[in-house]
Amino acid sequence: MGAYSHVIDKRVAINICKYWQMRENRSSSFKLQNYPAKSGSYFVTYICRQHSTMAETLQITSEGINWIDVCDPSNAEVIELSKEHNLNRLIVQDSLQPEHLPKYEVVEDVNFMILRFNVNAGSCNAATIQELTDKITIFYTDQLLITIHKTEAPFLDPIRKRCKTPGKCLSTTEVLSKIVWSALETFDQRADYLSQQVDVYENEIMRRKTNNDQMEALYLIKREAALAHKVLLLMQEPINHIFPKPGEEPLVQDVKDQHLKMRTLYGQVLEEVNNLMNLFISFSAQKTNDVMKVLTIFSVFFMPLTFIVGIYGMNFEFMPELRQRWGYPGVLILMVIVTVIIYFWFKKKKWL
16 A cells, blocks of 8 residues: 655646556545645545555646656556557567666657666675666656656655755756766765775785785786776767756756866776786796795705715715715715705895
């Protein structure tokens, strides 16, 4: 059971009541109440049972602008909505597919825009665009604005509240700009979280407290940041097709500034992660080089000693040193001299 109340004029209120009664075909009731803040305006309260879809209609009486927000509509509701507002039914149905990326089109004199907003607020890193974001479809003209989304879009609530106040939303361009700005804002908190995670791993890596789990975590951060950056890049086209009316230029500029800010944040995260991954690989390679350096030093020391031992281990019959009293100590002294020479040579080359 649900109840929705909005400020509209009486004629629109009566039409809404008829529309819902015709569409729902179930137990429902409506109440009209005077709205004291503005003469000639009414609250319409719609109460329905077994109602799973939220549909809200805002009538901004100063300019006669309608904003219809629909959440998770059925096929029948989509068909009814497209008929009532002369929308292309196939475009409306196609817009409900979750895989769509941000884009902009003009279909039969109606502007059609798809945006995506961030829904990943947890600690898990998203692996696909659908896990990271959800989409909102917008149809709009000079007097009509329709928003359709499959899941709840909390960022729309402050805009609805603002538009219920007379004189706050004077055109569809103004409302559209606020929706796009708020959709971009949903990426901000996640960017801050990823940036903090990068700082934590940077501190660990610079202290040489490295392990393989860090590389995996950095890869997941990089993948999510790359997906968000890709979505933000694709949102450039819809934003560029918001054409302000005279006096509305600052609103559109705010949207562009917000878009640039989000792209910069995720671009910075990507750059920092790439640098950390390269640094991690460099430190790992340095560890390997240090090990190889030690092994090489040992091998250089023992190679000439092994050579000497190999010569005197051949046991030929005519090897006079083998029958001399000084033969054994002489070979040992020779080995020591060779070792000392190699040591001082390494010190001179600063290899030790």
